[in-house]
Amino acid sequence: MNYKELLEHAHQQIKPYIHRTPILTSSLLNEISGAEIYFKCENFQKMGAFKMRGAANAILNLSEDQRAMGVVTHSSGNFAQAVSLAAQKIGIPAHIVMPENAPQVKKDAVKGYGGKITECFPSIEVRQKTADQIIKKTGAAFLHPSNNLDVILGQGTAAKELLEDHDNFDYILTPVGGGGLVAGSALAANFFSKACKVIGAEPKEVDDAYRSLLSGKIESNESTNTMADGLRTNLGDINFPIIQKYVERLICVEELDILEAMKLIYQRLKIVIEPSSAVPFAAVLRERNFFAGKKVGIILSGGNVDLGKLPF
Amino acid sequence: MNYKELLEHAHQQIKPYIHRTPILTSSLLNEISGAEIYFKCENFQKMGAFKMRGAANAILNLSEDQRAMGVVTHSSGNFAQAVSLAAQKIGIPAHIVMPENAPQVKKDAVKGYGGKITECFPSIEVRQKTADQIIKKTGAAFLHPSNNLDVILGQGTAAKELLEDHDNFDYILTPVGGGGLVAGSALAANFFSKACKVIGAEPKEVDDAYRSLLSGKIESNESTNTMADGLRTNLGDINFPIIQKYVERLICVEELDILEAMKLIYQRLKIVIEPSSAVPFAAVLRERNFFAGKKVGIILSGGNVDLGKLPF
Numbered sequence: 001m002n003y004k005e006l007l008e009h010a011h012q013q014i015k016p017y018i019h020r021t022p023i024l025t026s027s028l029l030n031e032i033s034g035a036e037i038y039f040k041c042e043n044f045q046k047m048g049a050f051k052m053r054g055a056a057n058a059i060l061n062l063s064e065d066q067r068a069m070g071v072v073t074h075s076s077g078n079f080a081q082a083v084s085l086a087a088q089k090i091g092i093p094a095h096i097v098m099p100e101n102a103p104q105v106k107k108d109a110v111k112g113y114g115g116k117i118t119e120c121f122p123s124i125e126v127r128q129k130t131a132d133q134i135i136k137k138t139g140a141a142f143l144h145p146s147n148n149l150d151v152i153l154g155q156g157t158a159a160k161e162l163l164e165d166h167d168n169f170d171y172i173l174t175p176v177g178g179g180g181l182v183a184g185s186a187l188a189a190n191f192f193s194k195a196c197k198v199i200g201a202e203p204k205e206v207d208d209a210y211r212s213l214l215s216g217k218i219e220s221n222e223s224t225n226t227m228a229d230g231l232r233t234n235l236g237d238i239n240f241p242i243i244q245k246y247v248e249r250l251i252c253v254e255e256l257d258i259l260e261a262m263k264l265i266y267q268r269l270k271i272v273i274e275p276s277s278a279v280p281f282a283a284v285l286r287e288r289n290f291f292a293g294k295k296v297g298i299i300l301s302g303g304n305v306d307l308g309k310l311p312f
Numbered sequence: 313m314n315y316k317e318l319l320e321h322a323h324q325q326i327k328p329y330i331h332r333t334p335i336l337t338s339s340l341l342n343e344i345s346g347a348e349i350y351f352k353c354e355n356f357q358k359m360g361a362f363k364m365r366g367a368a369n370a371i372l373n374l375s376e377d378q379r380a381m382g383v384v385t386h387s388s389g390n391f392a393q394a395v396s397l398a399a400q401k402i403g404i405p406a407h408i409v410m411p412e413n414a415p416q417v418k419k420d421a422v423k424g425y426g427g428k429i430t431e432c433f434p435s436i437e438v439r440q441k442t443a444d445q446i447i448k449k450t451g452a453a454f455l456h457p458s459n460n461l462d463v464i465l466g467q468g469t470a471a472k473e474l475l476e477d478h479d480n481f482d483y484i485l486t487p488v489g490g491g492g493l494v495a496g497s498a499l500a501a502n503f504f505s506k507a508c509k510v511i512g513a514e515p516k517e518v519d520d521a522y523r524s525l526l527s528g529k530i531e532s533n534e535s536t537n538t539m540a541d542g543l544r545t546n547l548g549d550i551n552f553p554i555i556q557k558y559v560e561r562l563i564c565v566e567e568l569d570i571l572e573a574m575k576l577i578y579q580r581l582k583i584v585i586e587p588s589s590a591v592p593f594a595a596v597l598r599e600r601n602f603f604a605g606k607k608v609g610i611i612l613s614g615g616n617v618d619l620g621k622l623p624f
Contacts, residue, residue: 022334043582044582048582263619266584266619267584267619270355270356270360270583270584270585270615271582271583271584272578272579272582272583272584273582303582307575307578307579307622307624308624310619310622312619312620
């Protein structure tokens with residue numbers, strides 16, 4: 001199958017496991033930004049984030065035999081919940097490696113969805129090692145949160161829905177963390193729109209994707225000092241070439257931009273989003289002239305926040 | 313016209329000025345509560361609360377001559393915004409008397425909707441006196457936030473929509489502050505449903521309505537120590553007889569109940585509500601046995617919160 005067929009297949013097979021999320025607009029936010037914005041509310045998605053799409057697609061693409069042995073992932077957040085819930089609904093075990101310092105609300109959610117948590121020291125190396133041990137013991141299939149083509153294709157279905165529900169977008173914006181959402185969205189826009197381009201929005205504090213596109217090789221972040229806790233991860237060798245080929249550009253935003261955008265979305269759309277979700281709207285506000293008069297889709301990636309730690 | 317015709321007329325004439333707000337459900341909140349709950353999202357209403365309905369209806373029922381002289385109200389919050397926005401859309405001046413200590417976010421909103429603010433000392437007597445002075449000077453028509461039949465009928469249209477969109481409700485719950493919403497909803501349920509009863513939910517800290525129903529006369533609150541800042545007002549002589557006749561019962565809830573219900577709505581529905589909106593869901597959780605297995609509509613009255621002052 002080519003990318004177009006793969007996206008169609010992904011969308012078809014995950015439909016019983018996901019919500020077709022609503023799309024909100026606000027005349028006031030259009031006025032403030034100067035653009036015509038359609039917010040795709042993946043914060044209303046099952047388990048509260050778009051990650052449900054990629055997790056379901058990746059599990060459904062495993063063979064019967066593979067599924068029987070279960071799946072394993074390492075994630076501090078939404079992908080852990082997504083794999084847990086998708087596995088539960090499909091009826092297979094899910095092993096989740098989580099850093100000890102992950103927010104309690106996220107650990108509780110994983111448990112609530114039936115995921116089996118193994119806690120580990122919070123470093124990328126130790127996480128992977130812990131996952132490897134589980135794979136050796138159980139034969140479970142490893143699912144990477146973003147550097148996995150089935151995951152990327154699943155994530156692309158949110159943009160596909162946006163393009164089905166509204167015509168003639170100039171741009172779709174997504175946040176960029178591990179790169180799965182922006183890569184999948186760029187594939188969807190390329191194969192399911194006339195001329196819509198995908199732009200990634202990234203916190204300046206973790207601008208690895210921006211620097212990677214400049215240098216032509218995968219760069220890493222030296223610190224992860226952003227409130228957008230879902231975007232602290234790095235690109236991978238599967239999504240990076242897709243991003244290089246299909247993503248129009250990346251826009252970096254400051255922490256204060258994110259805070260301001262997040263506040264406006266809470267105040268005006270009256271919905272709960274996590275800080276990562278505010279990054280694309282922050283990019284539209286920052287590049288007002290670029291987006292003036294344009295029709296813009298924004299993927300609000302998720303709504304799983306620790307309410308006691310809201311940044312305002 | 314009888315009440316039924318008045319409600320139909322109100323709904324018809326305010327339609328161009330309001331949103332038909334969405335109704336949300338959550339399988340998890342149904343599981344937690346044991347009831348089947350439909351949340352009517354008046355937090356997504358224009359200016360962020362159901363008050364838009366009553367304000368628009370009251371203004372539209374004024375004569376041309378009355379409208380030309382404008383309207384005046386005293387309100388610390390949502391009704392002030394509602395009158396400002398409705399007056400702006402209808403093209404007449406709105407004078408708003410606000411206590412000096414009203415939250416800045418509410419003052420800014422009133423100004424944003426074109427209302428002319430007169431600040432006054434925060435007491436009910438001084439508010440009314442200030443409004444009276446404006447009436448003398450301008451000839452503006454006074455609109456009471458809740459003790460006005462046209463306002464009550466306008467507020468009732470939210471329950472009417474709920475009853476149009478879903479069948480066979482056992483109960484509709486609303487918060488009780490000044491009594492306009494619960495009275496209007498009770499009229500709507502009486503005239504537009506087979507057997508749906510309306511229940512009011514009230515913070516124990518401001519249980520004037522509860523005590524009024526017990527004693528048979530309008531009681532007042534000695535303190536207003538509740539986080540549900542929209543519910544600190546008292547019943548009036550126009551809505552009280554309607555409440556006595558048509559409201560099934562009132563349920564009082566503790567502050568901790570409100571906090572818990574509010575948190576669940578933020579976490580699970582992923583929407584922004586003000587504390588007053590959480591009071592009916594708190595009542596359902598508190599009286600779990602009473603509501604078990606029942607089909608319940610809840611009017612989420614508004615979403616105008618000061619984000620810096622969320623109670624969690």
